Amino acid sequence: MAATETSRGGTRQPMPEQDPQVRRRNFDEVPLGFTPEAAQAEAERCLQCKKANCVEGCPVGVDIPGFVGRIKTGDFDGAIGKIWEMNSLPAVCGRVCPQEIQCEGRCILARKGGAPVAIGSLERFAADRARKLGTLEQPPPAASTGKRVAVVGSGPAGLTVAGDLIGKGHAVTVFEAFHKPGGVLVYGIPEFRLPKEIVFSEVGLLEKQGVKVECNAVVGRTVSVDELFEDGYDAVFIAVGAGLPTFLGIPGDNLVGVLSANEYLTRTNLMKGYQFPAYDTPTPRGKNVVVLGAGNVAMDAARTAMRLGAERVQVVYRRSREEMPARGEEIHHAEEEGIELNLLTNPTAFLGDDSGRLNGMRCIRMELGESDASGRRRPVPVEGSEFELVCDxxxxxxxxxxxxxxxxxxxxxxLNKWGYIVTEEATGKTTKPGVWAGGDIVTGAATVILAMGAGRQAANSIHNYLTLGW
Ligand SMILES: Cc1cc2nc3c(=O)[nH]c(=O)nc-3n(C[C@H](O)[C@H](O)[C@H](O)COP(=O)(O)OP(=O)(O)OC[C@H]3O[C@@H](n4cnc5c(N)ncnc54)[C@H](O)[C@@H]3O)c2cc1C
Structure with a gap:
């Protein structure tokens, strides 16, 4: 990507990336990361504001001027130490957080019409360097409180609670239904956006601090929440995410060749289907692939399909580009890789052959009408505009x-009417004594950093409950 000129703060350092023509057929990470020289040059651009708006934009309150200032002077170990004070998953957040609407969106340089400091890329640089050199220092172990906490789910909310509470001297066990920890970071977000080795390394650091991780443990089936209390846990934090797939409810939903993004990405990422037959689980490979939806999940599925050898990949979305919920960066990367956006288009039926295999999709063109409750203009079908798409x-x-x-x-x-857990907003306390909840199972599908922010609040509240009784 080209360097971005800005009137104040100099030129934003470009992030080197794999060539789109090469990367569209491999699962290696797309952005390659800053060199130390580029990181220092980027850190030079930070104005070190006294009232740092960027920190207010970070749901876990990382001291951004503090760590960026350390990178500027070459104190890279100091920088990662500063980040670690507030964020136990910096290499993850540096890659997948929507910085453009959080820290970077509040950067004074951006407010003055220039390019914001590349805070996410700098966070990633500090965390990657420390991981590669093994220079991450473990915080000294806290004195044991003798209290035990069960965390259900090992996504960003669960891992944040585990890290915060182990640091305060409580014994923590994380129960995870899958055979690997990490939640969506491992089963959903693809390798080319977030290499799994990074997540496992960050989980490994928590384990070194004393967090126990029990995989293949489906709470609610292998053990219940009440049984966890009977087993001697003093508090339970529920962070099971929002992983139940939604289908369209149109004719042909059950055809072979129609599947949820959840299954597609889990097969490809968690089960390593993209390396089949070296790994056991195959992943469906289409020549003509359609992806329904326009969020980050849709972009991940479309880019995955391209890497699995598709000749054509179309993202089909009923609204216009302006309403697409995916991050701008993901849409940009997808288009660079040859993904087509078929906008203002709504599927009305999947079509199949005699053996029940998908071979097409009936669609109708849409136009935007009045705004709906979400504030977005409602898509309305254009009469007589039906057409068919070929897809397998x-x-x-x-x-x-x-x-x-x-x-x-x-x-x-x-629970609320959608089945999400009801909690007290500031603490994550549920209606069940001794039980807290946070992340997507409370808010519905959201972001990594919001799940971490909810984990941080709940950990503080659990600590008060365990030590002060409130
Ligand atoms: C494909 C995809 C791409 C995304 N991209 C981004 C992005 O770029 N940036 C961003 O900020 N956010 C992104 N998100 C959203 C983000 O990943 C989630 O908001 C976040 O992971 C939620 O964290 P969580 O801890 O609440 O739950 P999850 O990450 O969903 O973790 C929940 C964990 O609980 C486990 N679990 C479920 N039930 C049980 C049970 N009964 N017993 C034990 N364990 C259980 C699950 O197996 C899972 O490991 C993406 C989501 C998806 C699906």
């Missing part, structure tokens, strides 16, 4: 819901 694989990425397995097997847990 359709990946449905139109949102996900709350998985009822744990919530419905836990008496006393208040």
């Amino acid at each position: 694989l359709a990946v449905v990425a139109v949102g996900s819901g709350a998985n009822p397995l744990l919530t419905q097997s836990t008496p006393g847990l208040g």
